Amino acid sequence: MSAAQTPSLWRGAGRLILKRIGLALVTLLLLSAVVFTVSGLLPGDAAQEVLGRGATPEQVAALRHEMGLDRPGPVRYVEWLGAIATGDPGQSLVANKPVAEIISERLPNTLILAALAALVSVPFAFLIGMASAISRGHKLDRALNILTLSMVALPEFLVATIAVLIFAVELRWLPSITIVPKDPTFAQFARAYAMPVMVLAVGVIAQLGRMVRAAIICELDRPYVEMARLKGVRPMRLVFRHVLPNAIGPIVNAMALSLSYLFGGAIIVETIFNYPGLASLMVNAVTSRDMPLLQACAMIFCAAYLLLVLVADTIAILANPRLRQQ
């Protein structure tokens, strides 16, 4: 941040960021079309399904009319899009409650879980990534490589099973399903969340750790690092003062990617621990073929992913003087 930064540079960054926001919105719009086409238009007749096989054609036609299914696809899409954009994705077919109401109960739970998992994972991932990068090619690096490589490939339900076996069955420290009491004390809160967070964190730590290592090593190969080394800068200082500021862009991108992995992981973790979050809600919506609920959940996950990527892009642009100037 030097005095040489003129306002025009910041304007360049602003334009770049606006462009990214526009791009994200267009992508979200396209995704909504994909989600609606796949789940709303392709699967056949919802009216027929609601009424079952015994219904007369007149009954089906009447319900089709009532549900608005007899109108052309594009019209239904635009209506659905308008409704979902204004925060009212319709009525859940199974629960017979507004989708917005069900989701607003569940969404905070998933956000808490994801935030806690992120909070736990990021420091560990940085530690692993930086330790491997600094000791590149040495024993520690190779050991960490094999460790993270294996952790990435573990199915969440194996990690969860082992965690339950150790902490709930053998040691009896933690409950094997997650029940958060109303107004929990800190101890209750920690006990309830310890295992789901632990299981989610395993995958994120491994993935993020590998990407942090790759980002730092990519910088370590640059001429300026060679120069600093020749000047006699010690390895620790080299990584923290010289390399890390330059690697911020790729690292925040990596963070966005591995945090989006949390959504996938949450589906399994919420189910196995019986945790009332958005992901397990979506699984229920699939099982009961509750399309309005499913569509809303899918759009929330897509929007969250795009938002993560957008935030990462913005930080990368702001952190990189060259990108700012474009």
Place this chain on the structure above:
Amino acid sequence: MSRGSPLRAVRALPWSGKIGLVLVIFWVAIAVVGRFIAPYPPGAFVSYEVFAGASGQFWFGSDFLGRDVLSRLLVGAQFTVGLSAIAVTIAVSLGTGLALTAAVGPRWLDELLSRAMDTLISIPSKIFALVLVAAFGSSIVLLTIVVSITYVPGNFRIARSLAVGLTRLDYVEVARARGEGRIYIALIEMLPNMIRPLLADIGLRFVFIVLLLSGLSFLGLGLQPPDADLGSLVRENVSGLGVGALAILVPAAAIASLTVGVNLLIDAATQGKVK
């Protein structure tokens, strides 16, 4: 991967790669012969005790209905490995085929395909798979198609960047100057030079697909009874979690040993070539 005899390539692998290779060969072998070496029929109730521990009669104990875990595992592995192999073949053929089309085709087609794939890649893969399963159901054929479609965009992205890099190279320019057709250039000139770098991606996608497929089965949205893959075995025995049953631990560990094995093998085989 060095050229020369396969034996020398194997010997050159670091020990982690050798472990990976052994695990991969083991699971491929189980997938092929598992059904025939299973000591009991997978659906037979053979033990009066549910969630029994390991014994000489039942190596991995019995499951929640008193069936032999080992036999169900041997048959389940065939579904997991077999369906994943089919799905990865479909995913890579589609992804790489579209990538080659984009690379040699007209510019607008490349734009269109790349934008479409960029859009699809923004749906987290498990979410995408859930939407597809909700729409199409989960018969074996549809399930295989669903998991393969989920991983087409990722493969497309890698294959396209490889293919676009190749179109600038001399031998492709020469072939074009010779007047070869686009299909010839894509299949005869470019594809053979993409296969080596693509192998690592195929392996990774296989791991993703195994995890997705068993994840879906674990959620009850994958293979439907009486068929059961390794993920279904974990699901049906989940009530044994509280008693630490082998019936839930063994299939979960089996999936992990397969995916970890593939990962170790790819990493060792591509060492120094892929960052």
